[in-house]
Amino acid sequence: MCAHIARSDPIRDSRMTLSHAQSFELSPDQAAEHLSDELMQRDIKSLAGRYAVTMTDYSALPVCEFAFPGPLRDQLVAAVLDGSKTSTTAMLIGYEIDQEDLPVAGLKEVVIDSAGTPVAVIEMTEVRQTRLDDVDLQHAIDEGEGFTTIDQWRAGHEEFWHSQDIRDEMNDLHFTVNDDTILVLQRFRLVSRLPQ
Numbered sequence: 001m002c003a004h005i006a007r008s009d010p011i012r013d014s015r016m017t018l019s020h021a022q023s024f025e026l027s028p029d030q031a032a033e034h035l036s037d038e039l040m041q042r043d044i045k046s047l048a049g050r051y052a053v054t055m056t057d058y059s060a061l062p063v064c065e066f067a068f069p070g071p072l073r074d075q076l077v078a079a080v081l082d083g084s085k086t087s088t089t090a091m092l093i094g095y096e097i098d099q100e101d102l103p104v105a106g107l108k109e110v111v112i113d114s115a116g117t118p119v120a121v122i123e124m125t126e127v128r129q130t131r132l133d134d135v136d137l138q139h140a141i142d143e144g145e146g147f148t149t150i151d152q153w154r155a156g157h158e159e160f161w162h163s164q165d166i167r168d169e170m171n172d173l174h175f176t177v178n179d180d181t182i183l184v185l186q187r188f189r190l191v192s193r194l195p196q
């Protein structure tokens with residue numbers, strides 16, 4: 001939950017103090033004397049507090065993991081960071097098995113890399129469900145993996161969804177997808193890169 005808290009602006013307050021002092025035609029040295037150590041300490045603490053909140057406010061956000069740790073995740077995270085990946089696809093059944101809520105537009109998530117390090121914050125801009133056979137070309141292209149046709153996109157995703165890792169996650173050694181498998185298509189924007 002975010003709340004807007006009205007706070008004084010130390011930079012603006014300092015400028016106002018100096019401007020006020022200058023209106024009495026004080027020299028810069030004399031004006032500086034009017035800025036007490038207490039005011040300066042308060043301003044430094046205020047700025048430090050704002051910086052700390054900005055740097056850590058992502059910690060309460062849900063985590064977004066692309067694929068499994070390894071080369072594919074590294075490729076996908078790099079595509080998110082360079083802006084070429086603005087969509088992703090998940091199977092509805094995965095949310096049902098994990099008993100997770102579906103993402104919604106406006107949801108912000110922290111993207112982690114293969115080492116589990118937070119690297120970016122993304123925001124969902126659109127979430128829709130569709131059959132595997134109805135995925136559109138623009139969605140496939142916007143996944144940022146170099147797909148130029150739906151057939152390429154589907155082959156790449158079926159290879160992933162039929163992998164041993166997915167079958168283990170589904171607890172189904174013979175798990176497969178078909179034309180009627182319901183997918184969750186997600187479009188997102190990069191909100192910020194996180195400092196490393």
